[in-house]
Every structure is written in C-alpha cells, then in structure tokens.
Amino acid sequence: MSVRSVPKASWTRRFRKHVLGHWQLLALLAVPLAWYIIFCYVPMFGVQVAFKDYKARLGIWDSPWSNPLFRHFSRYFSSYYAWSTIWNTLAINLGCLAIGFPAPIILALVLNEINSIRFRKVLQNITYVPYFLSIVVVVSMLKLFCDQRYGVINILLQALGMKAIPLMESERYFRPLYVISNVWQNMGWNAIIYIAALAGVDAALYEAATVDGASRWQKIVHVSVPCILPTIVTMFILRIGQLMTIGFEKALLMQNDLNIGTSEIISTLVYKNGIQKGDYSYATAVGLMNSVVNLILIVTANTVCRRTLDQSLW
Amino acid sequence: MNQLHVRQGGHIRESAGDRAFQAVIIVMSVLLMIVVAYPLYFTVIASFSKPEDVLLGRVLFWPRNISFESYQMVIAEQSIWMGYGNTLIYTVLGTLINLALTTMIAYPLSCKETPFRGPITFIASFTMLFSGGLIPTYLLVRSLGMYNTIWAMLLPTGITTYNMLVMKNFFQSSIPAELKEAAHLDGCNDFQTLFRVVLPLSGSIIAVMVLFYAVAHWNEYFNALIYLKDRARMPLQVILREILLQNQELAAGDGTGLYEKMMAAETMKYAIIIVASVPVICLYPLVQKHFVKGVMVGAIKG
Numbered sequence: 001m002s003v004r005s006v007p008k009a010s011w012t013r014r015f016r017k018h019v020l021g022h023w024q025l026l027a028l029l030a031v032p033l034a035w036y037i038i039f040c041y042v043p044m045f046g047v048q049v050a051f052k053d054y055k056a057r058l059g060i061w062d063s064p065w066s067n068p069l070f071r072h073f074s075r076y077f078s079s080y081y082a083w084s085t086i087w088n089t090l091a092i093n094l095g096c097l098a099i100g101f102p103a104p105i106i107l108a109l110v111l112n113e114i115n116s117i118r119f120r121k122v123l124q125n126i127t128y129v130p131y132f133l134s135i136v137v138v139v140s141m142l143k144l145f146c147d148q149r150y151g152v153i154n155i156l157l158q159a160l161g162m163k164a165i166p167l168m169e170s171e172r173y174f175r176p177l178y179v180i181s182n183v184w185q186n187m188g189w190n191a192i193i194y195i196a197a198l199a200g201v202d203a204a205l206y207e208a209a210t211v212d213g214a215s216r217w218q219k220i221v222h223v224s225v226p227c228i229l230p231t232i233v234t235m236f237i238l239r240i241g242q243l244m245t246i247g248f249e250k251a252l253l254m255q256n257d258l259n260i261g262t263s264e265i266i267s268t269l270v271y272k273n274g275i276q277k278g279d280y281s282y283a284t285a286v287g288l289m290n291s292v293v294n295l296i297l298i299v300t301a302n303t304v305c306r307r308t309l310d311q312s313l314w
Numbered sequence: 315m316n317q318l319h320v321r322q323g324g325h326i327r328e329s330a331g332d333r334a335f336q337a338v339i340i341v342m343s344v345l346l347m348i349v350v351a352y353p354l355y356f357t358v359i360a361s362f363s364k365p366e367d368v369l370l371g372r373v374l375f376w377p378r379n380i381s382f383e384s385y386q387m388v389i390a391e392q393s394i395w396m397g398y399g400n401t402l403i404y405t406v407l408g409t410l411i412n413l414a415l416t417t418m419i420a421y422p423l424s425c426k427e428t429p430f431r432g433p434i435t436f437i438a439s440f441t442m443l444f445s446g447g448l449i450p451t452y453l454l455v456r457s458l459g460m461y462n463t464i465w466a467m468l469l470p471t472g473i474t475t476y477n478m479l480v481m482k483n484f485f486q487s488s489i490p491a492e493l494k495e496a497a498h499l500d501g502c503n504d505f506q507t508l509f510r511v512v513l514p515l516s517g518s519i520i521a522v523m524v525l526f527y528a529v530a531h532w533n534e535y536f537n538a539l540i541y542l543k544d545r546a547r548m549p550l551q552v553i554l555r556e557i558l559l560q561n562q563e564l565a566a567g568d569g570t571g572l573y574e575k576m577m578a579a580e581t582m583k584y585a586i587i588i589v590a591s592v593p594v595i596c597l598y599p600l601v602q603k604h605f606v607k608g609v610m611v612g613a614i615k616g
Contacts, residue, residue: 015598018427018429021429022425022429022504024425024503024504025369025422025427025428025429025504026422026428026429026430026506028418028419028421028422028505028508029419029422029423029434030470031415031418031427032415032416032418032419032473033434033437035415035469035472035473036437036438036441036473037449038454039451039454039469039470039472040441040445040446041437041441042446042450042454043445043446043447043450043451044444044445044446044450044452046446046448046449046450046454047446047449047450049450055460058463058470059457060453060457065549077460080533081401100524104575107346109343110343110346111343112340113335113339114339114340115336119343121344122347123346123347126347126350126351126354127346127350128349128598129348129354129595129598130353130354132529132531132533132593132594132595132597133591133595133599134356134533134535134551134554134590134591134594135532135533135535135557135588136533136535136554136555137554137591138552139559139585139588140359140554140558140559140583141353142581143558143559144580144584145353145356145508149369149582150369150371151383152356152371152374153609155371155374156374158371159371176540180413184349184350184353187350188350199438215329215331215332215335216331216332217333217335217516221471232394241443245426248536249535251538253555253559258435267448269580270447270448270449272483274448274449274450274452275448275449280453281447283334283448284447284449287447287448287449288447291444291447294443294444295443295444297436298443310614
C-alpha cells in the first residue's frame with residue numbers, strides 16, 4: 001500500500017475510518033500506554049544519570065555531565081571488587097542455568113511417564129507449592145534449616161557422625177545453597193510449560209514408535225524430547241537474557257558479613273551504593289552496564305538460535 | 315498416553331527393559347516427592363511441636379508433644395498483624411489496578427483493527443529486554459512524590475509485560491473473531507464488545523491473572539524496603555524479614571527463663587512462616603481449574 005499514490009481526501013477518510021472509527025480501543029490503550037511511558041521509558045532516559053554527576057537539588061536533567069563522560073564506569077572497573085562482583089553474578093546464574101534449566105524438563109518428562117494419574121497429580125501439585133512462598137520465607141527456611149546448632153541439616157549431619165557446618169555463614173556454601181533452593185522453589189512451576197507441551201504431543205507418534213518396537217526410553221529420546229524442543233529453545237533464549245539479572249532479592253537476603261566474598265553481586269552493589277549511600281550516578285552506571293550486557297546476551301542468543309535451530313523469539 | 319501404556323501391557327508384552335524403566339521412574343518420582351515435600355513438611359511439624367524438642371533435634375519425621383505455643387506467640391505479636399493488614403490492602407488494591415491496566419492494553423492489542431497495534435506492541439515488549447534499572451526508577455518514584463505513600467506500592471508494578479502478553483494471546487486464541495464480528499453487527503461498539511462479550515468469556519484468564527498478580531503483591535518486599543519509610547505502612551514481608559532474618563528482639567511469651575524465651579523465639583519462626591504463607595498457597599487450588607485453560611493457551615502460543 002503506497003500512501004503517496006492515494007489522493008489526500010481518501011487518506012483522511014481512511015484515517016477517519018481506521019483510527020477515529022476505533023477511538024474506543026485507543027482510549028482503552030491510553031492509560032496503560034501512559035503507564036509504560038512513565039514507569040518504563042522515563043527511567044530508560046533516566047539512565048543518563050550514569051553519565052552525569054547527580055545533584056539532588058538539580059535533578060536528573062540539570063545535573064552537570066561528568067568529566068570524563070565515562071567517569072563512573074571507570075570508577076567501577078578500576079575498583080578492587082569489579083571483577084569479583086561480575087564473576088559472582090555470573091557464577092550464581094550459570095549454576096542456576098546448569099541445574100535449574102534442565103530440572104523442570106526432567107521433572108516434566110518423569111511426570112509424563114508416571115502411569116498413575118492420581119500420583120502424578122499429587123506430585124505435580126506438591127512441586128508447585130514452593131513457588132508460592134516469598135523469597136523472605138524461603139531464605140528464612142534456609143537459615144533455620146542450616147543453623148549450626150539447631151538446624152535440621154546439621155542435626156542430620158551430626159547423626160551421621162559428621163561435624164556441623166556453618167552453612168549460611170560461609171563463602172563456600174553460598175552458591176550451592178542458592179542454586180539448590182532456587183531449583184527447589186521453581187522447578188515445579190517452570191515445568192508447567194513443558195508439561196503442557198508434552199500433553200500436546202500427538203498420541204499417534206507414540207503409537208507409531210510402539211509399533212516400530214521402541215522401548216519407553218527410546219520413545220522419550222525420539223518422540224517426547226524432539227516434540228518439546230521448540231519450547232525448550234524458547235525458554236533457553238529467555239533464560240540467557242536473564243543471565244545477569246535474576247537473584248537480586250535473594251542474594252541480598254542471604255548476604256551476611258561472612259559470605260560477602262561470594263554473595264556480593266552486581267545488583268546488591270547497585271543497591272548499596274545507590275539506595276543506601278546515595279551515590280546515584282555510580283550505582284546507575286553499574287546497573288546500566290549490567291542491563292546492556294543482558295540486552296547483548298539475549299539478542300545474541302536469539303540470533304544464534306535463529307541461525308542454527310531456526311527457532312527464535314522474534 | 316495412559317491408554318497407550320495399558321494397551322502396551324495387554325497386547326505387546328512389556329520388555330524387561332521397560333519394566334526396569336518403570337522402576338527407575340517410580341524411584342525418581344518418590345525421591346523427588348521427598349526432596350520437595352520434606353522442607354515443607356518439616357516446617358509444619360516444627361511449628362506444632364514443643365520448642366525444646368525442635369531445637370534438640372527430636373523432631374525429624376513426626377511432631378512431638380504437639381503444642382500451639384508457637385502460634386499463640388504469633389497471635390500475640392502486634393507487628394505481624396499490622397503487616398498482614400497492610401499487605402491485604404496492597405494486594406487487593408494492587409491486583410485491581412493490575413487487572414484494569416493489563417486488560418486495557420491486552421484487549422486492544424489482541425484486536426486486528428486497533429490502529430498502531432504493531433508499534434504499541436513493540437513499545438510494551440521492548441521493556442522485557444531493557445529497563446532503566448533500579449536507581450532511575452527509584453529517582454522517578456521519588457520525584458513523583460510517591461515516596462512513603464501507598465502509591466509506591468501500587469503503581470510502579472502496574473503491568474507485568476509477560477502477564478499482559480499471556481492475556482493478549484488468550485484473547486487472540488480463545489475468543490473467536492466471528493463472535494466479536496457478530497457483536498459489532500448487532501450494534502455493539504468496542505467497549506460493549508469488550509464488557510458484554512469478551513470479558514464474560516474470559517473468566518479463566520482473569521482468574522490466572524489474579525493469581526499471578528496477587529501472589530506477586532503478597533510476596534513483595536523489596537519495593538516496600540526502598541519506597542516506604544514509616545514502619546506503620548510496612549507490608550508483612552518486611553516485618554517477616556525483621557523477625558526471621560534480622561533476629562529482632564521479640565516479646566517472646568511469658569517464658570520463665572532466658573533459655574526458654576530464646577527457644578520459643580526460634581520455633582515461633584516456623585509458625586510465622588506458616589501463617590504468612592497459607593493465604594497464597596490456598597489461592598492456587600481455587601484457581602487451578604482455570605489454570606490449564608487460561609495459561610497453557612497463552613503461554614504456549616507466546
């Protein structure tokens with residue numbers, strides 16, 4: 001449709017029919033759109049604070065540009081904790097990816113193979129429960145269970161003749177505890193999408209495989225997994241895009257002076273420097289760096305998946 | 315699937331390999347069940363047992379000396395009820411705002427005839443890829459004068475883009491376009507079509523949205539931590555954090571000695587966890603039957 005070849009009168013008529021004719025739909029859109037602009041896009045322009053020396057009385061727009069422009073970024077990268085916070089962020093997320101990503105897929109496949117419908121329902125619903133607990137509650141449970149003197153884990157360890165370990169107060173156990181509790185909390189919920197995908201697999205495919213003499217294991221490998229592969233790829237791209245984001249609230253709650261070496265991640269640093277110390281420009285710079293890396297990661301993951309697997313989000 | 319397995323047992327003899335496989339599946343699922351359920355189960359039995367027995371490790375698989383001591387202490391704790399009240403307000407109002415805003419954008423974006431549908435969908439979806447981040451959002455909330463007001467708990471979380479897309483996909487795939495055309499032919503305008511035709515057919519997606527948003531509001535603590543100042547406005551999760559993680563001193567019952575007091579304060583935490591979590595856990599069964607219809611459709615197509 002080329003607008004240029006159409007006479008002007010008809011253009012206004014079309015505008016009237018297509019835009020004004022549906023003014024009610026536009027009216028509905030107006031408030032949410034305003035919300036998106038105020039609460040999502042204004043902060044996006046607010047990231048210019050990262051390149052300025054923020055003064056509260058001048059506000060974001062009138063604060064002077066910092067000199068040099070990337071001053072706050074170089075402050076971060078020249079600090080002694082820069083690479084350790086980047087590594088800590090990556091390590092937690094890679095751990096969650098390595099264990100947390102396959103776990104729901106395996107759970108869905110196991111559930112799919114359980115013959116008793118009743119048992120399957122019970123198991124499925126129990127695995128949902130932890131998802132509804134708040135992060136505060138999950139971290140509290142961790143803390144209670146891991147208590148060196150009274151925690152159930154250490155009581156069991158001692159019963160087995162081992163020494164009690166201060167699990168929450170050590171740099172060594174922070175990551176395993178973080179990853180395991182994450183898997184525990186989210187495995188069931190994240191499995192829903194795979195369960196749904198498995199339910200949609202054409203039963204004729206399984207029948208054909210049975211006729212061809214496939215064992216149940218072979219049916220999983222050659223029917224179930226290929227059928228849910230598109231879902232797996234989609235979830236994988238989304239997950240890669242969050243490789244440096246998730247985990248902030250939990251890391252903050254699990255953090256204490258004794259595990260700070262592994263629990264200090266980029267976002268906890270942003271929180272401490274920005275909200276607690278009021279060094280807004282610096283905290284924004286660190287956060288912006290994190291967001292840009294995320295954006296690059298998800299775009300890359302999407303491109304790679306589109307080229308190699310012919311599967312992508314956009 | 316299940317019928318197939320029955321047939322397998324009947325006509326084609328199950329091989330030894332398949333039987334071993336079945337055994338592996340059973341072992342795995344029972345293990346999974348134990349690993350997931352035990353922490354939950356332990357929390358429940360610990361909350362109902364005598365504090366001394368819990369702390370000395372005598373409660374592992376079964377409650378001992380069932381007592382409601384911990385719960386009595388929770389009930390006596392003023393700050394928990396204050397937090398409960400605040401959280402209820404934030405959850406109810408917040409969810410209503412979420413529902414209104416999400417429907418108002420999801421429905422037009424699901425209609426082919428909406429002008430500028432493409433660009434607006436892009437504007438909304440892009441926020442899933444990139445955001446201003448914590449500090450610019452915080453400065454915005456402060457400059458809007460919402461700091462330390464209820465609005466800071468309700469408005470910044472107004473729309474979750476993922477939920478919005480799930481709802482939009484539901485409208486697209488579960489409401490037949492013919493139905494909307496018929497409504498238009500019968501003289502309905504766009505508002506009437508939405509309120510009289512589409513929404514009455516969208517009970518399941520609304521139930522799912524209520525679940526998603528209400529759980530998020532109930533469990534919210536970080537926004538309260540940064541946007542609120544007065545303790546009287548704090549939601550339950552912030553109070554929980556004070557009691558459970560920062561070991562704030564509690565008026566732990568009228569226990570005789572310091573030791574009893576300390577023990578009671580420890581096990582009271584299990585009871586607090588239960589009291590704080592039961593409402594959201596109860597929400598799921600109510601919504602469950604809509605769940606498959608509502609979310610699967612939206613999530614898979616999306």
